[in-house]
Amino acid sequence: xxxxxxPLSKDNPILVQTLxxxxxxxxxxxxxxxxxxxxxVTVVCAxxxxxxxxxxxxxxPRIRIIVQLLIVSFWxxxxxxxxxxxxxxxxxxxxxxxxxxxxxxxxxxxxxxxALSHKPWPSFMDGVMNGVGYGLVLVVVAFFRELLxxxxxxxxxVIPKALYQIGYLNNGLMILPPMALxxxxxxxxxxxxxxxx
Amino acid sequence: xxxxxxxxxxxxxIDNMVFAYFLGMCSYLAVSKSVKTAGGLGLAVCFxxxxxxxxxxxxxxxxxxxxxxxxxxxxFADVDLSFLSLIIFIAVIAGMVQLLExxxxxxxxxxxxxxxxFLPLIAVNCAILGGSLxxxxxxxxxxxxxxxxxxxxxxxxxLAITSMAAIRERLKYANIPEPLRGNGIAYIITGLMGLxxxxxxxx
Amino acid sequence: MRKFSNxxxxxxxxxxxxxxxxxxxxxxxxxxPKRDANVTREKYQQIxxxxxxxxxxKKNVVSFFQEIAEPEMGNExxxxxxxxxxxxxxxxxxxVNGKGLWGPIWGYVVLSEDGTTIKGVSFAHKSETPGLGAKxxxxxxxxxFIGKKLYNQNGAFTSxxxxxxxxxxxxxxxxRVDAISGATxxxxxxxxxxRGVKRD
Numbered sequence: 090x091x092x093x094x095x096p097l098s099k100d101n102p103i104l105v106q107t108l109x110x111x112x113x114x115x116x117x118x119x120x121x122x123x124x125x126x127x128x129x130v131t132v133v134c135a136x137x138x139x140x141x142x143x144x145x146x147x148x149x150p151r152i153r154i155i156v157q158l159l160i161v162s163f164w165x166x167x168x169x170x171x172x173x174x175x176x177x178x179x180x181x182x183x184x185x186x187x188x189x190x191x192x193x194x195x196x197x198x199x200x201x202x203x204a205l206s207h208k209p210w211p212s213f214m215d216g217v218m219n220g221v222g223y224g225l226v227l228v229v230v231a232f233f234r235e236l237l238x239x240x241x242x243x244x245x246x247v248i249p250k251a252l253y254q255i256g257y258l259n260n261g262l263m264i265l266p267p268m269a270l271x272x273x274x275x276x277x278x279x280x281x282x283x284x285x286x
Numbered sequence: 287x288x289x290x291x292x293x294x295x296x297x298x299x300i301d302n303m304v305f306a307y308f309l310g311m312c313s314y315l316a317v318s319k320s321v322k323t324a325g326g327l328g329l330a331v332c333f334x335x336x337x338x339x340x341x342x343x344x345x346x347x348x349x350x351x352x353x354x355x356x357x358x359x360x361x362f363a364d365v366d367l368s369f370l371s372l373i374i375f376i377a378v379i380a381g382m383v384q385l386l387e388x389x390x391x392x393x394x395x396x397x398x399x400x401x402x403x404f405l406p407l408i409a410v411n412c413a414i415l416g417g418s419l420x421x422x423x424x425x426x427x428x429x430x431x432x433x434x435x436x437x438x439x440x441x442x443x444x445l446a447i448t449s450m451a452a453i454r455e456r457l458k459y460a461n462i463p464e465p466l467r468g469n470g471i472a473y474i475i476t477g478l479m480g481l482x483x484x485x486x487x488x489x
Numbered sequence: 490m491r492k493f494s495n496x497x498x499x500x501x502x503x504x505x506x507x508x509x510x511x512x513x514x515x516x517x518x519x520x521x522p523k524r525d526a527n528v529t530r531e532k533y534q535q536i537x538x539x540x541x542x543x544x545x546x547k548k549n550v551v552s553f554f555q556e557i558a559e560p561e562m563g564n565e566x567x568x569x570x571x572x573x574x575x576x577x578x579x580x581x582x583x584x585v586n587g588k589g590l591w592g593p594i595w596g597y598v599v600l601s602e603d604g605t606t607i608k609g610v611s612f613a614h615k616s617e618t619p620g621l622g623a624k625x626x627x628x629x630x631x632x633x634f635i636g637k638k639l640y641n642q643n644g645a646f647t648s649x650x651x652x653x654x655x656x657x658x659x660x661x662x663x664x665r666v667d668a669i670s671g672a673t674x675x676x677x678x679x680x681x682x683x684r685g686v687k688r689d
Contacts (some may be wrong), residue, residue, distance in 0.1 A: 110475025
């Protein structure tokens with residue numbers, strides 16, 4: 090089990106390998122879309138890894154990128170259709186960012202580096218763990234942005250009304266997109282100062 | 287005409303791919319260490335966006351949208367292929383990048399030398415697919431609008447990555463806390479630049 | 490490394506593409522009714538919001554709507570409904586369509602029975618900028634429309650204008666609301682859209 094835990098911190102895709110930031114940060118203004126995004130990426134990553142690993146010996150190397158793109162986009166479209174049917178409001182919030190999972194470098198990176206050369210079960214686990222490591226960062230960033238920016242968590246008011254009456258204000262800056270980047274920078278900083286270099 | 291210009295300016299400064307939507311961040315962070323290579327990649331992104339977005343626009347408009355197949359005859363008016371758009375877009379992008387690489391190598395060796403190594407990287411750059419997806423979401427009225435949007439976004443990306451590279455070149459001489467060096471500070475700087483770009487919004 | 494012939498590559502890719510499209514097409518068709526139901530429910534929810542109902546749980550939206558509203562003319566899906574508002578009076582729901590900065594914007598306006606006063610509005614958009622144009626969906630903006638008049642002091646139809654602070658001119662308070670600062674084009678879109686408000 091231990092060998093799969095790397096992506097959570099030591100090899101965290103966002104904090105250490107700086108992969109997959111693209112589609113991630115735009116959805117972290119609130120906790121709910123961030124969690125759904127994290128789940129979607131985990132599902133896509135795990136199942137693409139599984140499929141590619143199952144068929145890895147039949148893929149002609151010359152066209153492997155195309156095959157990978159096809160498999161990934163298959164899962165992404167599937168996830169997108171399911172979201173539209175069962176989580177309509179959230180799918181509207183995520184809009185094009187679900188589609189952008191296709192070009193999420195984490196997924197292509199794991200396919201290329203792991204699934205092409207490993208057995209199905211380890212590949213599946215590798216996909217899950219990378220998705221979770223990615224999701225962890227997303228959720229932490231979204232937690233602080235929603236709490237400080239809107240005073241809510243999961244759309245429920247958590248900062249008591251009394252605080253507003255004595256002059257507390259939501260930090261509007263947190264809602265703006267650039268704050269997501271600054272928060273990730275701070276997370277890298279904290280992580281970096283705790284880990285031996 | 288003013289519309290087209292408006293879209294162009296907005297997509298360079300206000301809806302900047304990097305600062306407002308974080309698209310293409312992976313290569314943005316990886317390749318922004320020197321101004322020269324950053325400029326090369328920026329140009330390549332610009333170029334590929336300018337080709338793929340209008341092509342995808344036409345495909346979307348005449349093949350994929352609900353009712354887009356109406357030109358084939360009455361019976362096709364109800365067909366909705368929009369669920370295929372993601373796959374088709376990414377296929378067009380991958381194909382176009384391959385094609386461009388071959389054409390440029392053959393006919394413009396100088397440009398190929400400048401862009402060469404970056405072109406294959408671009409197929410999986412989120413900014414490119416993002417360009418096509420935003421184009422689809424924003425429903426541009428004509429192909430010229432989508433072209434102006436593509437060029438604007440490309441230039442916005444070029445602007446972002448070259449200025450980032452310029453800052454990082456100077457950063458070598460700054461005394462940054464050890465754990466923050468490298469990517470940590472790069473994220474924070476991008477965030478600060480993004481805040482600066484928000485000034486273009488006008489309040 | 491195994492060698493793969495060209496024929497193998499072509500067959501491989503074609504089979505893969507075929508398989509993927511068949512699976513996706515069937516999933517898409519299978520989930521279609523569910524998706525359409527979501528779209529309808531969202532429309533009803535928006536109309537209920539304009540009519541002043543704030544907390545209707547998602548499950549009850551459709552049945553509640555069908556209980557208090559009926560299409561003005563023809564059958565579903567209709568663009569105009571007669572509805573019993575939250576304050577007990579009946580009103581007319583009119584759909585309006587417009588163009589924002591990046592894409593379509595639309596909304597439902599509830600008018601008083603005589604068609605002169607706005608009882609409530611709710612707007613929606615496809616892709617306006619969050620924090621700016623997207624504010625047209627906020628309660629703060631839509632509440633400003635409540636009680637506004639569609640006709641001016643001379644009885645001429647002016648609709649409710651959306652105008653920047655400081656540029657009101659001689660338009661009465663009852664005939665205008667403040668534009669969203671920083672979102673000029675979206676506000677202008679709402680302004681133009683509101684001119685189409687009229688009982689058929």
